[in-house]
Amino acid sequence: MNITVQFHPIWLRINHWLNAVAFLVLMSSGWRIYDASPFLGFRIPSSLTLGGWLGGALLWHFAAMWLLAANGLAYLLSGIVSGRLRQRLLPIGVTALLSDLRAALSGQLAHERLDHYNQVQRLAYLAVILDLLVLVLSGLVLWKSVQFPLLRTLLGGYEQARRIHFLAMAGGGLFLLLHLLMTALHPRTLLAMLRGH
Amino acid sequence: MRTPPTASRLDLSRSDRADLLAEARRLLPSPLRRHLLGSSLSLGGLAMLTGCSLSGGASAETLLRAVSRLNDDAQAWLFDPSRLAPVYREADVARPFPYNAYYGVEQIRRVDDRNWRLELGGLIAHKASWTLAGLAALPQDEQITRHICVEGWSAIGRWGGVRFSDFLKRVGADLGARYVGFRCFDDYYTSIDMATALHPQTLLALSFDGQPLPAEFGHPVKLRMPTKLGYKNPKYLAEIFVSNVYPGGYWEDQGYNWFGGS
Incomplete structure (x- = not known):
């Protein structure tokens, strides 16, 4: 008998790849928007950006934001209702995390089971979920700062929200780099995210 | 036989493309340039110059502009006619306040106040034009609010003038109409929704920071909306x-979102 175990249900794989597309579009168009007024004192090379000019980048950014938000909402709801988020990402313990982190840094951390995340993975995945949440909330303040007074105040005002939005982008970008590196080291995980097993 | 130097030929053609592109940018008039380069180049690009996916770029642009129309509706729905933009203290005012327009400082238009008239048109009952003195004689309001530019930067300024809702009522504008349009003597033009036109902080501004509106900020009169x-x-x-x-509108026709709320 040949039973294929599905590690990632189809809805989750769709969530994952839509999120990847939305994030890349938002990041690259966001870089072009940043370049219109580079408040951190450096420019991002325009060859890395999306949109061709500020207006084009804004069109991409304010279209992809709906994809990121709707897809993220669907992911969180289905993950909470199915119990998958809790099962896969919790618990995280300090001792276990430190031990897994030490093992990971010395190249000793095993990835033999695709349906079981080690402590470092759990932390990384939870962190990127929180990071995307911060990106969306700070993005709302930038998009409509007058219409979200509570959120604006919580984030310290419009100008502060710009910096938070940029930092959260950088956090997401850092996650993406590590994520791609780990996928390159363990190509089986890429296969699983494509075909489910 | 030696194999042709594929790599270097590719590099050459890539640099040729860059040159071609720079040439195209110079030659195309700006609205067309933005239309063409807005989406096709964005997709990583130069697809336009490869000659095969111009239609792909154009359909991406069509889709993006359709989403932008939906974003207009989303913003109109989010817009609360009674929610006020935050106000600041006089010490918070940016001095000097940044200048920004679709042309440089050297091209700023100047008018003689005595000859300037504000013309009224469309669904307005009393279409008599207004002089600067006439507007200055109306009840004046003042606000210290944050100006947010589409480029991302912001600056706090202090504007004084006539509440636009008072003005629209006084001239008998059809307040149930959808749009209020503006034509400017620097050839700029734009338009807004009636809900924003009637917002309490929408101001027909005659002054900036206690002085008559300076030339760089739109002398003699501009419309100021912190929303x-x-x-x-x-x-x-x-x-x-x-x-x-x-x-x-000038920028809106080139791809900026029409509602443009902040």
Whole structure:
């Protein structure tokens, strides 16, 4: 008998790849928007950006934001209702995390089971979920700062929200780099995210 | 036989493309340039010059502009006519306040106040034009609010003038119409939704920081709305009209979002 175990249900794989597309579009168009007024004192090379000019980048950014938000909402709801988020990402313990982190840094951390995340993975995945949440909330303040007074105040005002939005982008970008590196080291995980097993 | 130097030939053609592109940028008039380069180049690009996916770029642009129309509706839905933009203290005012327009400082238009008239058109009952003195004689209001530019930067400024809702009522504008349009004597034009036109902080501004509106900020009269991005705040007003036909705008016609709320 040949039973294929599905590690990632189809809805989750769709969530994952839509999120990847939305994030890349938002990041690259966001870089072009940043370049219109580079408040951190450096420019991002325009060859890395999306949109061709500020207006084009804004069109991409304010279209992809709906994809990121709707897809993220669907992911969180289905993950909470199915119990998958809790099962896969919790618990995280300090001792276990430190031990897994030490093992990971010395190249000793095993990835033999695709349906079981080690402590470092759990932390990384939870962190990127929180990071995307911060990106969306700070993005709302930038998009409509007058219409979200509570959120604006919580984030310290419009100008502060710009910096938070940029930092959260950088956090997401850092996650993406590590994520791609780990996928390159363990190509089986890429296969699983494509075909489910 | 030696194999042809594929790599270097590719590099050459890539640099040729860059040159071609720079040439195209110079030659195309700016609205067309933005239309063409707005989406096709964005997709990583130069697809336009490869000659095979111009239609792909054009359909991406069509889709993105359709989403932008939906974003207009989303913003109109989010817009609360009674929610005020935050106000600041006089010490918070940016001095000097940044200048920004679609042209440089050296091209700023100047008018003689005595000859300037504000024309009214469209669905307005009393279309008599207004002088600067006439506007200055109306009850004046003042606000210290944050101006947010579409480029991302922001600056706090202090504007004084006539509440636009008072003005629209006084001239008998059709307040149930959809759009208020603006024509400016620097050839800029834009339009806004009636809900924003009637917002209590929407101001027909005659002054900046206690002085008559300076030339760089739209002398003699501009429209000031802290609930919209900078490009929606027209300077150098020449005509105001009320309409149910979508009037567009200088930047909006090139791809900026029409509602442009902040």
